[in-house]
Amino acid sequence: MIALNLNVPADVREQLQAWAKYNCTSMTAELVRSVRDRAAAEKKGRSAGKSSTGLLAGIAEKTAR
Numbered sequence: 569m570i571a572l573n574l575n576v577p578a579d580v581r582e583q584l585q586a587w588a589k590y591n592c593t594s595m596t597a598e599l600v601r602s603v604r605d606r607a608a609a610e611k612k613g614r615s616a617g618k619s620s621t622g623l624l625a626g627i628a629e630k631t632a633r
Contacts, residue, residue, distance in 0.1 A: 574599075
C-alpha cells in the first residue's frame, strides 16, 4: 500500500464518514470500494458518471458545475 493525501469537499468527507460508520469500515476502505466499483462499471461498458455507487463520479459532477 502507498499513502495518498487527498483534499476533498466537506460534503464528500461527510459522506465517506457516514458510509464508513454504516459499514463498520474506514473512510479509506469506502473510498477504495467506490473506486473499484466505478472501475468495474466502466469495464462493463457503463458510463462512469451514471454509476450509483461512484463516489468519484459524484465529485466530478459537482466540480464540473
